[in-house]
Amino acid sequence: MTTIKSTVTATLNKATVNDKQLAVLRGTSSPAKQAAEMKATLNNMKAQMEGMKAQLQEMKSQQHLGDRFSTQGHGCWGPRDNWQPKDLGAMVEMNKLNQTSGSISAEQFADSIEAAVGDLDGQAASGEYRAVADWAANNRERLTPEARQVMDIYSKYAALSQSRGESGIPQGDFKKMLAEMRDVGDASAKKALANLDSKTHGGTVSGQDMARAIRTGTADHDGQAGGAELKEFEKWASKNESRLSPEAKEVLDVYRKHTKAAQAQGRSGLTDAETAAMNKEMRQVGAGDVSARKATEALDKQSGPISGEDLTKAIKDGISDTDGHSSTSELKEFEKWASKNESRLTPEAKEVLKTYQQAAKKAGPEGMTQKEADAMFKKMEGFKTFHDSSMRDALEGLDAKKGKISGNDLTAAIEKGAGDLDGQAAGTEFTDTMKWARQNYDRLTPEAKKVVDTYEKYATRAQASGSTGIDQKDFKKMINEMKFVSNPRPTRPVFYAA
DSSP states (O other): OHHHHHHHHHHHHHOOOOHHHHHHHHOSSOHHHHHHHHHHHHHHHHHHHHHHHHHHHHHHHHHHHOOSSOTTSOOOOOOSSSOOOOOHHHHHHHHHHHTSOSOBOHHHHHHHHHHHHTTOSSOTTTHHHHHHHHHHHHTGGGBOHHHHHHHHHHHHHHHHHHHTTOSSOOHHHHHHHHHHHHTOOOHHHHHHHHHHHHHHTTSOBOHHHHHHHHHHHTTTOSSOTTTHHHHHHHHHHHHSGGGBOHHHHHHHHHHHHHHHHHHHTTOSSOOHHHHHHHHHHHHHHHHSOHHHHHHHHHHHTSOSOBOHHHHHHHHHHHTTTOSSOTTTHHHHHHHHHHHHSGGGBOHHHHHHHHHHHHHHHHHOTTOOOHHHHHHHHHHHTTOOSOOOHHHHHHHHHHHHSOSOBOHHHHHHHHHHHHOSOSSOTTTHHHHHHHHHHHHTGGGBOHHHHHHHHHHHHHHHHHHHTTOSSOOHHHHHHHHHHHHHHHSOOOOOOOOOOO
16 A cells, blocks of 8 residues: 555656646545545555456456366356355255265266255355365366266256346246256267167167167276166167067167166176176077067977977068068078977978078078068978878877877877768878887887887778778777777786685
């Protein structure tokens, strides 16, 4: 103050004015009043300078803080003209996060913010905000990119309230803020799904497409494979269910299975070993074909040889989903199954598989048209292992049985399959039974083998007389004889005289 006063006085003394002009400048007030006015002016200037220093200091501090979260402009700028001490309740909630380990997800951080500022004490934009913002700044490395977005949303609503001179956030704004926070998803998962949409162009999503998207979307090691990332994929799948192929749905089930196992252990992320195991399983499932695999699984449930009719029906079921994979993944499923079950294939079944391979090769990777598929199945129908439908149905019943075929089992099948009065008991029905018996000879009990001999005796007798049928009277006699050999009487004990 002394410096400023001396400077002003020196300036006035140096002024080249006469006494009259000086009197005008000084006014008519007394020297004492002039001194008091000068002192007030100097005090006012000092106060203004102190205010400018405070503003400059605040600007410098904010400049040092810079962008606390990312180079994209994410930050949490606190109150400037409405400073309040940190809220104790909010600090307690933030301290709970200190008790956890690993990354803080968007959902986890949003939950903590809701708990920290949801007590309606009017401090959401002041003391509570300071507690949350300071914790976020000090724990930046633990926040996922999505959690930082949550902090940005809070900062936006806090700043809006501060601009209105409010220390709290109104309930309407508070609900909107929470809704925005909850809508923040996982960036890597969203990017992977966006890429999936762009590649599939709104069409069917294959198992391989789905596996690739999940692998990419969960590869960022943010510990959210079973958390935010899973939710993004679930949300997308619910909106695009009609686009998912059976294989894509199975891939999602594999993803759910592995993340559920981690969640059971209290983890939202997967270890590197778990991720590798999941990706391997997804690749295997995604590369296969569900409809074809279900069809071959049905063949596995059958016992004994696979007929031409069996394989034709399985192929028809396996490629009926019109997913365009009839010449690629579906064919591979049948070829893989056939290589493992070659000994079970009848000659006719092998011809059916060859017909499928030829048709698929001709169609190319885009799959067979309906017209091409119809032509293929028509050709397959010529490779029948069993030619009589009634006998075939009866023999399939035997195929479904496990273990040995008894005499009674075979007698019942012959009675059912050859008793339809179509005149083929010694023709196609007999031929089918003999073919089946040869293919299943090791499953026949001694009594069943005697039934085969009995059928052969009556059928060849009818053929010798030029008939493909067996007279009704002879047929009943044959069945009775079969039942007799199937249930031999117990041997009577023999006693020898002493």
